[in-house]
Amino acid sequence: MMTDTDVAARATGASGAGGDTAGPPAAESGRGRRLPAWAAPVAVLAVALTLPFSTLHVPGLFEGALNSAPTLHLLAFCLVFGGLATSYDLLYGRVGLLSFGHALYFACGAYVAALLMRVVELPLVWSALIAVVGGTLLSLVLGAVSLRVNGIALAMVTLAFAQAGSILVARDPGRVTGGEEGLSLNTDMVPDAFVGVVNTVNLYWLAVAYAAVAVGVVWWLTSSPVGRVWRGIRANEQRVAVLGINPHPYKLAAFTVGGGLASLGGVTYLLVTGGVTPGITTAEFTLTLLVMVALGGAGTRWGPLLGAALYTYADHRLLQLGSSEAFTALPAWIAAPLSQPLFILGTLFVLMVFFFPGGLVALPGRVRSAIRDRKAART
């Protein structure tokens, strides 16, 4: 599993580990003077924050203007999943832990917050706080148990725990989780600024804030000394242990931080969608997270965010396309499979694993090196 992303990620990571995050990434310093490292995140954040003020029409990409409610809603979705995928990448891409239970912590955040607002009628702030703390504690406890095993066994065990959560929600003990139908948000407990289609823009900003927090925490931690140990664990856990560092607390820390960020994402998701459905508890949901991360590029700075945003966008748009007129005109045997976004995305993903390992973020580098190789071959 030594792909070029690994190398690229290690190169960028090594520069970040220098202590100050302001230094230019090593990969880029070779090509003369560049913008400082904070320029790109700040620019992206500025664009994301000011987007709702634009009335630009992007035909083909979005229906309606950029600041119309449906477009902002879709973008908010992309950002929530972007943050969630980044938190998953902390485990998968940064530490190399193959967890299949991330949906559990996301669902924990969403369901606990929804239940507290609905049953106990706690205001949003307290519900959110308890949900995030609960999700973090849950991931701490379950992480402590499941990190006793490694590799594939870890994948199976986390999957099993998540399945237990999924079953719990679906079976609906005491008629609180709403079973198949899920729960709707109790809007009485939510500030008016986050309720209704008129306020979609506020929900969008909330999603921007969540994505920024998730990305910021992951970047900050991976450039800290802890992040250096994480990289060591990913490269060779035994060697880290031989060097006198016990890998277990470091892995548990990554697991807990990832779980905490995921439950924060669950609360954001609850507000953006106005409810929760059991779909977010399933193993399938975690698998789509894995697809998002691998699509963008595991263990890279922008990869998970980019992959998740693209995946979510494609999922929504393909569903719309599937019911459009151009589609129903096609013969049934072509139209039927194409109307299933998961079929298209799953197939694309398998192809991507073959032809673009390392994900979208690694693509420009691959193209560059291909061009360089061709030039070298010519001379």
Place this chain on the structure above:
Amino acid sequence: MSTVILLVVTGFGLGALYFLIASGLSLIFGLMDVLNFAHGAFLAIGAYGTWWAANFLPGAGPDGLGFLLAVTFGVAAGTLAATLVELCVIRPLYGRHREQILATVGLSLAVPALIQAVWGADPLTFPKPELVSGTVSLLDVHIPRDRFLLILAAVAVFTVLWLFNSRTRYGLIVRAGVQDRAMVTALGIDVRRSFTLVFAIGGAAAALAGSLGGLYFGVVTPTQGLSLLVFAFIVVVIGGTTSLTGCAIASVAVGLIQQFANYYTVAGLGDIAVVIVLALVLLTRQGGLTSKKSAERVA
């Protein structure tokens, strides 16, 4: 007492279903280190293949010999799918375990979606042959007949696999490969050749589980495979990947625990009890039962 007998037989039936899925899974995992998420897809292909054959294939039908033909068709479809997956998807990625897992994850999402596109998301009623419908009286307990069919099928598969493992040359290579693949390769035997075989066997067993699972649950749905697969994973972790017997015992244990806990406590708790047992196994047997191998083989 009668409830206990019913629960035991049903638990064994469910365990048989788990065994059919887990045996192939643990064989593939043990030999190739591939955590095969596409196994649920093979199961779905087997189930829908059987359903389709029973309804539309000439000669096959929902009853008697026709049903046998339908099951054969379903199993053949599952075997073919597994062989194709191994040849086209897994083989080019040999030695890259994480990519192999990712590819099977992609398949596990795409195949049920394809099935859903063709036959819809709603559960389809599965044909039930005369022979296995209704109940059998055993010690004054009425037990559904399909449970016995499941147990019989699992015993048959166990016997065949056991004979294959202990009596044939390929079985010997597979067993040796599970224990130490590098050494077998060093002895001049190309273990990779047996990979396709193992995948085909696993696919056939999973497809059979799909057909019989259709009988057991009465309906088939596109996503049935993934939820059964999770319990099969639990069986593999508890039973270990080195022995077929361990896998069988773990299957039965998981099936029985699930049935008893579901009956005597709240419904749904049985499924969670299984997860608790898994956690206990991991905590008491330091590092779990499969850890000796998997610790060295981080994907």
